[in-house]
Amino acid sequence: MGVATLWQAPEVNPVNRKARSIPGLNPINMYGRVFFFAWFGFFLAFWSWYAFPPLLTLTIAKDLGLTATDIANSNIIALVATLLVRLVAGPACDMFGPRYTFAACLLIGSIPTALAGAVTNAKGLLALRFFIGILGGSFVPCQVWSTGFFDKNIVGTANSFTGGFGNAGGGVTYFLMPAIFDSLVSNQHLSAHVAWRVAFIVPFICIVAVATALLICCPDTPTGKWSERHLRAEQNLAEHGVTGDVVNLPVGFADKSNSVGTGSPSAGSNEKIDFTATGKITGNHDHEAQLGQQQMLDTARGEVVQKPTFKEAMHVIFSPQTFVTAGGYFCSFGTELSVNSILGAYYLKNFPTLGQTGTGRWAAMFGLLNIAFRPAGGIFSDFLYRRTGVWGKKALIHVYAVITGAFLIAIGLTDSKHTSTMFGLIAGMAFFLEGGNGANYSLVPHVHPYANGIVSGFTGAMGNLGGIIFAIIFRYNGTNYGKVFWIIGIITIVINVSLSWIRPIPKGQIGGR
16 A cells, blocks of 8 residues: 555445545545545534633633632533433434534534633533533544445544544644634733633634535545435445345335436335346446455445444444443543543643643643554554454554553652653553554444444443543542542553453454454
8 A cells, every 4th residue: 555545546345435545635536535524524623622621721710710620520511412412423323424413513513612702600611511512522423424435444544544633633722722812812902801702713613614515525425325325335236246135225215126226215115126236247347446246245234334223223332342442432532531631730730830831732742642643543453454353453452551551550650740751651641542542443343334323422422431430530639630640540451451352343243354
């Protein structure tokens, strides 16, 4: 896989048309365009979601008369809405498609962002941060959309880049929000009381623009409309001469004529769509990967997303394999969220001479490292997959987690007052923590691939639950940040060792291997 794949039209899977490389530098290409909007949309969402912490400790706290408890509670409440939205967004992706779900999360979440200026007290801040938390739910459709466009050989890399670049918004916000605030005060001569409120209009405008653009410029799936995904899988199989009972369609996909049509299927029929498969390959299939007939059948049977029922959703959520991805993300992303909220305050406590701006910039580095470290986890996961199969992806998650736990314990026990030691330990922890996030969502597409939205949503929600629980631990330990770090480290190691024995995908699963 050469450098040229970054801009060349990718080779695609003949059944679902998923790309087998990432043309990330080619926004003209459909796959490159979706890749861009997936990461950039989530980047803006994360920026706005975490826009409060950089200004909260001093500027906003002074203006609203907040206590340390008020600030801690607002950090917790910001994660609660995201937890709920991620649980809903997963099934919504399977039902309505990730593109519309993504745009809905962005547009709805942008409204409370614009209303930040209406906050006048602690209760108003809690309410506002709760609803801004809707933006954090956009991670789920971001990952499901990315999974829908990139094939198993590269999906870990694609998901880790879209997630990592998006998560970097949590670091960039520590530069952007103070810079916007300072500019409004010094250049526009606004008071601090007005300036921090006006600053939130900037992410609002950016989010609305990008959400509108992705609806206009991007498709639901590589094969077209979300409602026609089963139809197109049938059509592609027939064009490749594959015969047999291949796709069990849910209610709502009607019988088409034996010829390949161009319109949408009509509703109200349970009959199977029937294309004439002659056993001969027809049509033009440039840029297609060479797959055997059984591989194509397994892709169609096991990897085309189905409309979820409550019974099937419960089966997927409570399977041991989903617990593996959920438990791993509970530890890794939960730690990232909680640390993001307090790291500036932790640095300010240990290094008061750096001031709010200095500690904010160093705290921003933790989030910005996602640009490199999360993709590294996905790339390494895909590398192991090509050589060891799905077991390699799962093992990597647990190895990353145990090392992360060791770093967290080291940070907590040393509680260093030396900048080089502290910043070095945080960077080392970030490499394995953020790489673990990338490795986790490299495994997710393999687990119950016909219900990818549900698995992605539940796994993402558990990451938020971890963030809430760890934030509560920080809340009740005051400024004793070091103690909480080593507590989280122990929890991370115990949970991952407990899950390490579970096989990566269910026995007998079709597809996802």
